Amino acid sequence: MLANSPAASGAFAVQHLHVGIPGTPFLLDVGELIADGLLAVFFFTVAVELQYELTSGELGSARKAVLPAIAAAGGVVAPIAVYLAVAAPAGLAAGWPVPTATDIAFALGVLAVFGRGLPPTVRVFLLALAILDDIIGIVFIAVLFAHGVNLWLLVLSVVLVVVFGVLSRRLGGPGGRAIVAAMIVLAVAAWAAMLASGVHATIAGVLLGLAIAQRPGLRARYTLEPWVNGVILPLFALSAALVAIPAIGGDGLSPVFWGIVVALPVGKLVGITGAGWIAQRGLRVPRAARLPFGDLLAAGALGGIGFTVSLCWPISRSRGTRCATRPCSACCADRASRSCWR
Template sequence: MTRSPADTPPADAEPSVSGRLLRSARFPAILLLISAAAGLLLANTPAAEAAFAVQHFTFGIVGTAFDLDVGHWIADGLLVVFFFTVAVELQYELTSGELRSARRAVLPAIAAAGGVAVPIALYLVIAAPGGVAVGWPVPTATDIAFALGVLAVFGRGLPSALRVFLLALAILDDIIGIVFIAVLFATDVNVWMLLLALVLTVGIGILSRQLGGRGTRAIGVSIVVLAVCVWAAVLASGVHATIAGVLVGLAVAQYPGMWTRHLLEPWVNGLVLPLFALSAALVTIPAVGAGGLSPAFWGIFVALPVGKLVGICGTAWIAQRALRVPAAARLAFPDLIAAGALGGIGFTVSLLLADLAFASVPELRDEAVLGVLAGSTASLVLSGFVVSWRARVHLRRPV
């Protein structure tokens, strides 16, 4: 995602090779793909029993919301850090970046809405008759790390307007995914704990705006302690714990928030997301033919590559004409196809949504995860072809 040069250190200031790799667009996407493949492989080999034993090993404070197995510590604990970094980026884009004005946000907003509505409709057409309509939020997400990775590998020569459009689209997509997680998957909400989390979040916002003067270290430590308390309160409230990262990321002052995000980026890309991908993809492939797979699998598998492409590309094409965007400033229809194909790479947030939507039915949850992996892989391959084709077209054009 875009960021102001004043908000983070320059890329060449990173002292280590590993740090530069983990801040790049390509390597984290490759690492994420390898981790998911490793999880799927582990779950379908003789090592599966040991892998599941580790994933289901429980530790914490017995009898409380903090008594979780390893898989949930990853999804409800480590993944909060990822959502914090996402929220910091959202705050920047909404206040200083590509979404700071309605005029600049309207086209990607319409495309994002289409990229959510069409996959939902397609999923429901395929899966609702089979009684698994509950999975409709799963194919609505776009994984920006993978999308940027494909652009970095295949997209040299693409116009900057397309990159800006895709970034804004992915940001808005993140917002929609966060709303789904917060609203749809809250259970037995403890209002008092949620209010406590909000009060603590306000405290973080106030304290973070005092950084830079005397007592900076003490204030910084206080903010970290408060952030942990926000996480604990949200987890105990019944709202999914990742929302704690969103609250803190949106509340923290922009400058310290962007610097913190910069410090956390290698850990998120090199540890948090790969561990989550490994754990989420730890599913046993059903020993059935294609006809024996659940409609949930087919709904997600089709809705991600097809629904996203049609929804994003179609609504953006219509919106450009309805909004009377000058012909010279319009994104070409084939470029919109490239953006739509990239949007179908759901992965991280889609895996989380699959886990939440089918939490009570492990067998369906596994098939939904397989649908996310298969649909995202199809979009990954399709976007690689389309993006490289469009990049060659633009490179051949005279400057």
């Protein structure tokens, strides 16, 4: 609503206000700083929770862990198929990565508010598959659409993450405060190297959350969670939803628009539910340990939330190439060589 109100010009001016070091990859506008920077903190907290579930929680066995992985694969393949069926005949197949990623922030938010009657296993299942298919989507972008990825900076980021993880296992001994300070510096440096490499910077948050030792990781998550829920996610929602609704000409809406509108809810629902149901039987999961079909259906429906994922983010590290209004129906059609990302 804000983007289509009299206050829209002021809101867009704030969103596009540049912050950082001119002439470097670190010159970001406020919208990019929220999506590339603050959201990395959210992904860090989610990855810490996923690490706990994979080692000590509901996904502690290989059989339990592979189930959300298969569901995530189904939740990627089905939306691609639906999108291509709708948009490819019009020659607009290039936007197929758009509906691949689950909008994890809003899916978990909706689950927290409205899913109190669902068992905790559903939340863990959704958490795991959302992160996995987010990573799959980012890999699609990095491999297929991101040009000029700096492998040296990417390797540097990974090395810094490893050192961060090693230091986290020395906490509890002498020099604890100095180690914490060093870990914060390493985390920021790993994020910066990932951003400068041309790969989506939130991947650094995922890697850091998986690398940190479990006890300090859970402590960090407990400390950061109020800020994530109270500040970061609302800011991200406001920035990502700041999209002006364009006037529709005589030609109507692009097939890209319809491809995304159908592929996200329908593709995710069918893909996640179907793949999860088949996987449970193919893996011979004991009946008592299986997720009921209704719970799989709920996870599939939450996976199809496209509140922010389907907003346009052309993958190009050269700043200023993002569409002014950013509806994917217009952007992908005009920039067929690029993809769209949140």
